[in-house]
Amino acid sequence: MPNRSALPVQSPIDPEMITDKFMYRIVLGWKLNSIDAHGRAIIECIRNESLRKLWKEFLNAELEDYDKYLKYGKLKGWTRVAPIYGEPVT
Numbered sequence: 188m189p190n191r192s193a194l195p196v197q198s199p200i201d202p203e204m205i206t207d208k209f210m211y212r213i214v215l216g217w218k219l220n221s222i223d224a225h226g227r228a229i230i231e232c233i234r235n236e237s238l239r240k241l242w243k244e245f246l247n248a249e250l251e252d253y254d255k256y257l258k259y260g261k262l263k264g265w266t267r268v269a270p271i272y273g274e275p276v277t
Contacts, residue, residue, distance in 0.1 A: 208265045215260065218253045225249055 225246040232239040260266045 207263075211260055211263070211265045215256065218249065218256060222246065222249050222253060 225242055228242045229239055229246065232242060257266065
């Protein structure tokens, strides 16, 4: 006879795993991706001045939103702090 199938494993879904900090970082990633996309769109629109102007407006608006969002994350302590490397002090 074939081996018996394994019993299903019940894994509880904990809603506490999705924290505000986690969601902040996801939205921050989206914002960075859209800034990158707008910058690339400006580069691609070399010959169309009116379209390039539109993408510049989108980029400026996105940068303003990013700045506000980053300040909010710093206020809450959700941003990742990059290490500062300098000359060793002796």
